[in-house]
Amino acid sequence: MVANAKVSSIFRELADLLIQKKENWFKVRAYRKVAEEIEKSPVELSALASEGRLREIPGVGEAIEKKIKEILTTGRLQLLERLKAEIGEGRIEQSRKQ
DSSP states (O other), X not given: OOOHHHHHHHHHHHHHHHHHTTOXXXXXXXXXXXXXXXXXXXXXXXXXXXXXXXXXXXXXXXXHHHHHHHHHHHSSOHHHHHHHHHHOHHHHHHHHHO
């Protein structure tokens, strides 16, 4: 089972990488907001997913719901992995130190 904290962390990292790519600020903000909401949730995402209730979390729409399900199923997010490969680990580490 993937903990809420891990899912939240993945969305925060995704937002950070999107900033580096100079992506749409609204996307970045959406991922950060949902990360905060997931952290605050007293209910495990796996329970909400099994009950079809992920969209009850503020900020979770169709696209983010699919990403949460992917993370819960696989423990990772392909989009995040692609961005890491595209940006390069060296640049990611460098930006974290700044």
